[in-house]
Amino acid sequence: MSTDKPGIDPLFGLRAPQDPACDVFLTGTVFLDIIFTGLDSAPVRGTESWARGMGSSPGGVANMATALARLGLRTSLAAAFGDDHYGEYCWDALEQGERIDLSMSRTVPGWHSPVTVSMAYEGERTMISHGHEAPAPDSPPPGGTFPHCPPRARAAIASLTPGRSEPWVAGAARDGALVFADVGWDETGRWDLDALPDLRYCLAFLPNAEEAMRYTRTDCPRAAAHALTERVPLAVVTLGAEGAYAVDRATGTAAEVPAIEVESLDPTGAGDVFVAGFVTGTLAGWPLADRLAFAGLTAALSVQEFGGSLSAPGWAEVAGWWQQVRACADQDPAALERYAFLSELLPAASRAWPLRRAVPTIGFRQ
Secondary structure, three states, X not given: OOOOOOOOOOOXXXXXXXXXXXXXXXXXXXXXXXXXXXXXXXXXXXXOOOOOEEEEEEEXXXXXXXXXXXXXXXXXXXXXXXXXXXXXXHHHHHHHHOOOEOOOOEEEOOOOOOEEEEEEXXXXXEEEEEOOOOOOOOOOOOOOEOOOEOOOEEEEEEEEOOOOOOHHHHHHHHOOOEEEEEEOOOOOOOOOHHHOHHHHHOOEEOOEHHHHHHHHOOOOHHHHHHHHOOOOOEEEEEOHHHOEEEEEOOOOEEEEEOOOOOOOOOOOOHHHHHHHHHHHHHHOOOOHHHHHHHXXXXXXXXXOOOOHHHHOOOHHHHHHHHHXXXXXXXXXXXXXXXXXXXXXXXXXXXXXXXXXXXXOOOOOOO
16 A cells, blocks of 8 residues: 655646546456565476565556556546455555545455466566456446446556457547557467557557567567557557667657666566556656656666555655665766656655565555
8 A cells, every 4th residue: 555645746737627637547457466576486386385575466457557646647447346355455455545536446246356366586477367257337337437438537548459449448539538558468369450449549559569569560669669650649669678669650759768777576567657657758748758768767666566556656766766876876877867857857855765665465454
């Protein structure tokens, strides 16, 4: 659960009385994540392995929602929650701990929460999940008529699935939301952009390098980004340890920012944190390169903690990191210059870095 509230409104000075109450809307499945870290290798069949660390947190779409909220964006989530202690914990952690609007969400009687167990080792992760699709609601949630009419928002985040269209995406775009989309692995093996019908409603598409190259039939992620701008105004391709590359069709601008080298404890949710950072910078009107740098920074900070959504950094972590790196005598001045835009955004850090947030169990008693 968040221990400090966002100290910065990234949209301060841009808000007007007629603006939507919601900055970002998203929907998806909330999991309970149980993360084991400190494993030296993959578990061996027929043996018991002991992990040196453990974290529990809301997962699935909660990773993205928490990352957005911790960066000061007013976030609304539509999701089904299990009618069990896991679901109650996830609801409380998101609504009370992160101040995420759950008026479009619902608790499903008799339905148990989906669960993912994640094991982090050698810089990667292995996951085991279990769950069942939530039954369709008999009536709209108290907060509105989703999925047919999502709430008005500045932005919406969609996870595209090949061969499937979600009516709410078109509705959000029609109501003026900027739609950002990512995509998962195409299990059909077709890798056909025409099989992503909602892509036409999106401002930005943010696949990883392998996904981008497969969808565009290219052998270079940068070439793939340029090819994707034939479908969307803004293409952002994450390059893993190399950073990220983006192309803005409207301005003809391209930008590339290298990744920050950090020791990774748990990569769970890092991609979601990257998207949240990029959405924040876009809504705030930052230059493309600054958006990429900020997204990469927030993702890098997140992998140094375990806990999925609980590892998402807020402005306190960003300020603490910026204070710490500037105090290091051996920093490359050119590398620091890439993040100089942070100086105008951040207050003085009030807490030491790194900051610890994740907890090893499901809600300590007060």
